[in-house]
Amino acid sequence: MRNEWMEIFSQEGYRFCKVKPEETGVFYKYYEEGFHLVMFIDGTNGYLPVMGQLQVMQERVQELFYHPVGRLQDFPEGFPVYHVELLTILLTDQVENAKQLCAEGKNIWIYDQNSKQLMIYENQPGDFWGLKNRIEQMDVQQNRQTSAPAAAKRSIMQLPFVTGLIVIANILVYIILSFGGATEDAFYMASRGAMYPEFLTINHQWWRLLTAIFLHFGVAHLMNNMVIFCCVGSRLEKYIGHWKMAVVYFAAGIGGGLLSYIMMLLSGNYAVSGGASGAVFGVIGGLLWVVIYHRGKLEGMTTKGILIMIVLSLYFGFTSIGVDNWCHVGGMLCGFLATLILYHGKRQKY
CATH class of the missing domain: 1.20.1540.10 (Rhomboid-like)
Incomplete structure (x- = not known):
């Protein structure tokens, strides 16, 4: 998982859980008998699930955290979880393919690795508990830290x-x-x-x-x-x-x-x-x-x-x-x- 993303979610109070496939991870945060979940899929190496696979992954992640009468690891006995809210973030340089997932799926954001920009479509949630602004702030900070020659070279190559x-x-x-x-x-x-x-x-x-x-x-x-x-x-x-x-x-x-x-x-x-x-x-x-x-x-x-x-x-x-x-x-x-x-x-x- 990329350091800049780990830092963002850590500062927002999220913890990290590794799941399969290896390009996928889940950030989770407890709130009043429920969880905010962000399933992060790193597709920069060419990996991008098809719609059916993504739906199964979303369902399994929600089932993993939904325990109204049970308990979760690292939490007290009898810890209830009645509500689970899930957002999926696709980090990819294959924006056209990811757009199709957004058209058919729910609660999906795209992060364009080439342009370093967050893309949120009309049929998707406009925010997820303040994460939108936090991710956009990361974009600004990265741009400031990039030297002019390096930025020019990257622009030409991309x-x-x-x-x-x-x-x-x-x-x-x-x-x-x-x-x-x-x-x-x-x-x-x-x-x-x-x-x-x-x-x-x-x-x-x-x-x-x-x-x-x-x-x-x-x-x-x-x-x-x-x-x-x-x-x-x-x-x-x-x-x-x-x-x-x-x-x-x-x-x-x-x-x-x-x-x-x-x-x-x-x-x-x-x-x-x-x-x-x-x-x-x-x-x-x-x-x-x-x-x-x-x-x-x-x-x-x-x-x-x-x-x-x-x-x-x-x-x-x-x-x-x-x-x-x-x-x-x-x-x-x-x-x-x-x-x-x-x-x-x-x-x-x-």
Whole structure:
């Protein structure tokens, strides 16, 4: 059993009882002729029971402590236990599998080992005798004790699959292009797949709406997009899943490029365009919908906060030179709509 969890329950007056399987332990605390029980399942090594197994484990633990006419070890003769309240905590990095257990079972919390966050779904108890706040305090203390370099390394290594793959792809494309010419040269970038209206209108090279997403004009352009994408992409992918994340990202990138193309045709102001910013704005738009779906608040994010970030980002773009603002607007709208269509998860309590 992990030391930080042992410390939490010990400070709250719980005692520990080892049960089978070995990944499972029970913390128990006596109160007025009854017990508060927390069955803790450490699934970080890949172990996670199926629904039937979990129900049997819960029933056996309750039977172990329910003794209205008997006695328990370490307690006086005739000690009665009339009430048993049980909570199950799943410590896991397989959140998607654990979600199914929450959907079908009762009194189950998930602790996401990757994000170090407690996840409580709408059909589960919002608290268990003050444990929710105590666990969240542990998260804050762990974050404070983690050094900045270690935290950065952990963040990079623990990026969700699709988010990490997209970041790697953008970096590799930039490195390859850097060996062939100047990435800040518009003519060079256009020759390598950036978007320019006449290539689409005359040559029908619509594939440029896709390739342009991976082309960045200089290392600063690349780094700015990837840093923001790591922050927002890792969160969105956790909520909506891998393949949906890929759909949102590319729908936003292509949609943003398409709106940029249309606005260039209407205005007559043609420019070579490229970069992942339209897709990144789409991911932010996706996060906006997820937060709205969860009644305007989710894991420290609020609808108001995301809207303020979007407004400020767009304002900065429209007051700057050389920014493809319509790509940002189109990407954000496409990302929002794509997530609205794809995401229908269970609402959570925090």
